[in-house]
Structures are given as C-alpha cells and as structure tokens.
Amino acid sequence: DGGITQSPKYLFRKEGQNVTLSCEQNLNHDAMYWYRQDPGQGLRLIYYSQIVNDFQKGDIAEGYSVSREKKESFPLTVTSAQKNPTAFYLCASNSGRDVNNEQFFGPGTRLTVL
Amino acid sequence: AQSVTQLDSQVPVFEEAPVELRCNYSSSVSVYLFWYVQYPNQGLQLLLKYLSGSTLVKGINGFEAEFNKSQTSFHLRKPSVHISDTAEYFCAVSDLTSGSARQLTFGSGTQLTVLP
Numbered sequence: 001d002g003g004i005t006q007s008p009k010y011l012f013r014k015e016g017q018n019v020t021l022s023c024e025q026n027l028n029h030d031a032m033y034w035y036r037q038d039p040g041q042g043l044r045l046i047y048y049s050q051i052v053n054d055f056q057k058g059d060i061a062e063g064y065s066v067s068r069e070k071k072e073s074f075p076l077t078v079t080s081a082q083k084n085p086t087a088f089y090l091c092a093s094n095s096g097r098d099v100n101n102e103q104f105f106g107p108g109t110r111l112t113v114l
Numbered sequence: 115a116q117s118v119t120q121l122d123s124q125v126p127v128f129e130e131a132p133v134e135l136r137c138n139y140s141s142s143v144s145v146y147l148f149w150y151v152q153y154p155n156q157g158l159q160l161l162l163k164y165l166s167g168s169t170l171v172k173g174i175n176g177f178e179a180e181f182n183k184s185q186t187s188f189h190l191r192k193p194s195v196h197i198s199d200t201a202e203y204f205c206a207v208s209d210l211t212s213g214s215a216r217q218l219t220f221g222s223g224t225q226l227t228v229l230p
Contacts, residue, residue, distance in 0.1 A: 004157075033217075040123065042204060042220040043158075058217075090157055102148070103218060105157035 002027045004106035006091050011111045013078075013085075021076045021109045023091035030096035032074040033103065036060060037088040049074055050096055078111065086113045116141040118207050120221035127195055128229050135190040135224045137205035147188040148206040148218065149179055158204060164188060175199070200228045 004025045013019045025032065031050050035043040045058030049068040063082025068074055074093075078085045088110050092103040121136040139145065146165050150158040162173025169181040179190045188205060205221040 006157075009155075035220075040222055042118075042120075042222040043218075044220075045217060048217065088155075092158075102160055102163060105150075105159070107157045108155070110155070 004091055004093055004104055006089075006106040006109050008109060009107065011109055012114055013111065014114055016080045018077055018079050019111065021078065021089055021091075021111070023074045023076065023106060024072055025074075025091075025093045025104075025106075026072060027093060027095075027104060028071070029093035029104070030071070031094050032068070033092040034058075034064075034066065034074070034076045035090045035092065037090060037108075043090065046076065085111055087111060116145065116207050116209055116219050118205050118219055118221035120203075120205055120224050122224050123222065124225045124227070126227045126229055129197055130194050132193050133191065133195050133199075133226065135203050135205075135226065137188045137190065137221060139186050139188065139205075139207045141186075141207060141209050143209045146208045147179075147181060148208070149173065149177070149188075149190050150204045150206060151175075152202045152204065152223075154201075161190070161203070195226070195228045197228050197230065199226060201226060 007022045033048040034046040037043050044060050046064050047066040049055035065077045090108045091106040094103045117140045119138045127133045148163045149161040151161050152158045161177050162171045164171045164181045172178045177192050202223045202225050204223050206218045208218050
C-alpha cells in the first residue's frame with residue numbers, strides 16, 4: 001500500500017540536543033512538507049520541497065533544517081536553536097502536478113523535550 | 115496572503131444530532147478549499163474538497179460542505195453524528211497562484227465531541 005511513514009512515533013530529547021525526524025513516502029510524489037502542530041494553533045508550515053535537492057522555508061523555519069537527497073525522503077532536524085521544540089510534527093506530500101493540491105499526511109511524530 | 119478562521123474551537127453535540135462546523139477564509143484570489151479530520155495522535159485525513167463547479171460538496175463519512183463565495187465561507191455539516199465522529203477538524207485553503215508547491219493554510223481547528 002502506498003503512503004507516508006514517519007518514525008519514531010514518540011521521541012524524547014534533552015535540551016541542547018539535535019534530533020532528526022524521519023519521513024518517507026512511496027507515492028512517487030514530487031512535493032513534501034513538514035508541519036508543526038501545537039494545541040489551538042492548527043498546523044504551521046516549517047519547510048517544503050518541490051523537487052529533489054531543493055527546499056524552501058515555510059512560516060516557522062528558525063531552529064529547523066531539512067534535506068531532500070532522495071525523492072522518497074525528507075528528514076527534519078530539530079536543532080538546539082529551536083527554543084520550544086515540544087510539539088506534534090506532521091509530514092505530508094502531494095504530487096506537485098495535480099491542480100487539486102490534495103496533501104497526504106503521515107501519522108506524525110510527537111517530540112518531547114525533557 | 116490568505117487566512118482561515120474556524121469560529122468554534124470546541125463543539126459538543128449529542129449523538130444523532132446535526133452539526134455544523136464553521137470556516138471562513140480570506141483571500142484576494144480564487145481558492146481551493148479542504149476539510150481534514152484528525153483522530154487523536156494520528157495524521158490528517160481528507161474529508162472533502164472544493165475545486166470548482168457545484169458549491170455543495172459531499173465527502174466521506176456522511177459529511178458535506180457548502181462553498182459560499184459571497185460570504186467567503188466553507189462550512190462543514192453532517193445531519194446525524196456518531197460517537198466515532200469525535201475528532202478534530204481542520205479547514206484549509208490553497209490559492210491558485212502559489213505555484214506547483216500549492217501551500218495549504220490551515221485554520222486553528224475545531225474539536226468535535228459527540229456525547230452519548
């Protein structure tokens with residue numbers, strides 16, 4: 001079955017540590033996205049990528065970094081510069097070609113900073 | 115720039131009652147509109163979408179939404195809810211000029227709680 005996988009489901013980190021969240025898709029989608037979700041704030045865009053080896057900052061990119069070396073993979077690194085990293089992180093993708101722009105979401109990773 | 119306002123953060127409703135979740139958007143250009151549902155600790159699942167054509171859109175699980183251009187609204191409705199509809203619902207908008215990446219702007223969400 002095609003879809004998006006995120007790992008791990010739960011992640012704990014100590015303050016000052018960098019941590020990388022995995023996102024893989026087998027939908028052959030060109031575009032991939034990372035969102036952060038906080039209670040009562042909806043989803044906010046961190047980074048997005050339209051094609052391999054290219055990505056753009058979203059609304060809240062500070063303290064985060066990404067890479068897009070393969071079409072299937074779009075890992076997100078939460079750096080120590082992110083002041084309030086505890087949140088639910090969602091990865092999404094779409095074909096990048098369809099006019100309907102439906103995004104497909106992974107199951108999410110809940111990051112807790114101890 | 116575009117924005118989405120979901121007017122109710124929490125909506126409690128009894129089982130088998132009708133429900134309406136409100137969504138208003140702001141955009142200077144034509145838009146696509148979406149409703150997503152999120153169950154606890156899960157990703158988002160598409161309920162329905164409006165691209166063009168008929169303003170009444172039917173989605174999964176018995177939900178429907180009506181696009182009203184003059185009121186810039188896209189309210190979600192269901193005539194009879196079930197306990198299993200308890201979830202958070204997000205309205206989202208994408209404008210037709212944002213390029214191939216077609217970014218989505220999300221509302222802050224509405225928690226629907228169906229009571230027995």
